[in-house]
Amino acid sequence: MKTICPIDSQFADVISALLKPPSPLEVQEYFDQLKSTRQCRGLKVQQNGEYGKGVYADLDFEEGDLVLKDQMLVGAQHSLNKIDCLVCSFCFRFIGSIELQIGRKFYLQDLGVSTNNDWDKQTFQHIPEDCCQIDSSDSEDNSMAEDGGNMGECASSSSKDKIPLPKEAVESLMNGALVLPNSKQFPLPAVTSCLGGCREAYYCSKLCAEADWDLFHSLLCTGERSKSLCKEALSKFTQHANETNDIFLLAAKAISFTILKYRKLKAIHLEEQGKYAIANVLDNCDLSLLLEAWKPVSMGYKRRWWDCIALPDDVDCHDEAAFRMQIKELAFTSLQLLKAAIFDKECESLFSLEIYGHIIGMFELNNLDLVVASPVEDYFLYIDDLPYSEKKEAEEVTRPVLDALGDDYSVCCQGTAFFPLQSCMNHSCHPNAKAFKREEDRDGQATIIALRPICKGEEVTISYIDEDLPFEERQALLADYGFRCRCPKCLEEGP
Template identity: 25%
Template sequence: MEYNHDATTRAKYFADLIQEKPIRFGYAEGKGKALFAAKRLLPGQPIFSEMPFVAMQHLSNQSLVQGCENCYAVCGSIESQLAYILHVESGAIPPVPRTVKVDIEESLPQKGIVKCSCGAVYCSNECRVAAWERYHCLLCVGHPDTPMQDFVRHSCETNEIFLLAAQVICTICVSFARSRNLPEARKPVDMFYKLPWWEVVSTAADLEPGQTLEEYCGIFKDLLSHTVELFVRGLQFNINHLMLHGSHPDAESTYMENIDFENVFVDCEADGILSVDFFARVVGMFEMNNISLEIRHPCSLVAEMYEDSDNPEIKSWLATVSDNIEAKLKLEANEEDEEDNEEGSEQQWEYPYLEGTALYSLICMMNHSCEPNVAVSYEYGVATAVALQDISVGDELCISYIETDQDVDARRAELSEYQFECNCPRCESES
């Protein structure tokens, strides 16, 4: 079932999200949904901040950065963070100078490491509980018999975005179990325009000789059909397990006493939320609306704090750590990258960022411009929209979806993935 919310419902939904933020929701000619300035904004001024509706760290990034799966902070002490990058035990890391430790405790609070039975990593028990109560209780593969393991393994081998789509559907199911109001539970997803995944990623340029677009789309449909079959099987098992055992990471929590999973699977299935079509539209929504999650590594901040230090102990420690990290990152890079970085590598290498993808309900409402007036910065999972220039009341707020230091043809080719052609003043003048 698809809910077509009217303009009044949509406006109220975004007004509730915006509250006192200096922005307003509206429609831009030729673009659709948009955000506008509700007051004058100055260059460098933070406009609003937002936690993601859903997000995940890229699987390929998890071998270098251990991130919290709830708030996306880098987990652990400085020693454990360095050890994780280098793939060694913490004891093999040069001891952090005492002066540095004292300064870090004051200016850069370090996070812990708490793990779910399935291996999911969190920076605190609070984050573990928050993720469990939002979606993880249905996506967890900690039970040895859950078929959800098959879905997660399949997604890791084919397309990690399937894990993010599953997170969305589990979030809807949990929200419905709390409120017993399915239209309200799925509303955050319904507010985004969604094409099926195969319509977003398939173009005539991708076709093999003699292949039709329908045949090409069929490849994606078959893959997704198998994916959803695995997911639904795992979801049904996990819901039944929760109903039988009421498990929760906090043994003293009364959360499970106030949530009702009875008929959640049946009702969501009847509503179409567990269908291939809905899953495909959620994946398509990510392809068109997701924003890269890029969070600076705390070790990078520490190195910056002491780059001009005259303390010989600190200088020696930084040099040793930097040399080890640089050598490790060169090993991780491919041969082409190594050749590119042979000269001046000291200036070019940097600590790995925590990298992922996220869907922000408000930030994803901002349209693209190759001359953006807003940029997005991150601290842990919190994204902050910042004005790049003087913005007047009523001006549309625009970000860039791509790297803008390309010519107009390259930019338009990259933007075609978002199903539109940019006609901003810069593109018009360069055409």
């Protein structure tokens, strides 16, 4: 397969401008503005001569203090995980009800659906209309964690000892006819439908549905009101991503975000200039507006995906060149599918392989695992902790459900996301902070906690790897990020 992308040469100047690292002043201005929308009192982002950007403490932090809560730029739930967890497609909180979460899981597992987003098209045919409608009310947060923390244990059958739940019971859980004891102690937001009418994206509120539609989903929706160029091509792109690497879904969101932002900026610009009557203006790309729309993506550290992806253990070093070419070809195939689905003539440069490779490489190097604690696990732990008489009565209903779930009762939502401020944090094998969700952190943001006291002026660092590994293993892993660690721990342990 040839991996020559004509757009790379046709728009070389525009691509160079898009990939040009922002100046220190631009970085400072962008993150100063961004901090005003985040919970990050006492932090500043500034240039670090050796490692680019860095995050520094602007006041003293004690061990266990909240250092940062950062809202994601883009995020995605892993495709296979969608069978186990029904979450908001924007903020990733669990939605529906405890009964719906459990019943839907049984239904889809029994159905044996593939990972091409067919699950909810079929699932919601069995759910009453009043359980799946636009609901603008905000409910208690129910979800996100990068680190599971102390989740506790609950006695359940192992996976191999699962006892199937009768079909009638599964349907009753899904349609609300069966209400589990004490499940109302764990209320979840009502399921809100996609504004475009697709049966693949669902939300916790009208606010999240509107935000996702405006930022990303209007171009990536397969519903009747989708703004995509070709919904069939979009389905093929999504299926390819689900079958190969769902990092492509994040890249699609980044490109969609930029296109939609560009269109808004262009519309405002034309209105201000009074140029609606000039037809050819609508067909010309305004580079300054494209750069402005691209700015949130421009701030992330980037390398081409096929250059920075770690060499798998089962690939011999002599085969590295062939492996990296295969990765490049895989990205090119994905890009062609995406181009057929959402191509925008004015933003044509965004569909270059060079841009696509750098976007994916940015995610490869900077993403944080997205883990949303399951309210279903919390529910069964609650039942297990009830006084004996209440527990015995409740378990007459819940025990068959728990036995059918086996170890799957505690499956959490899993995915990946890019967080603008968190991604600026540099690595240390002896970090002073880490991504960790406390009990009260039940939202869709990255949460960074101080591991030990951090003094004003000190750089806030996290570990990109398992810092307990031996020195040589750590250095080998960090080489994939493009640097050799010289933190105090490595200087002490190194040769």
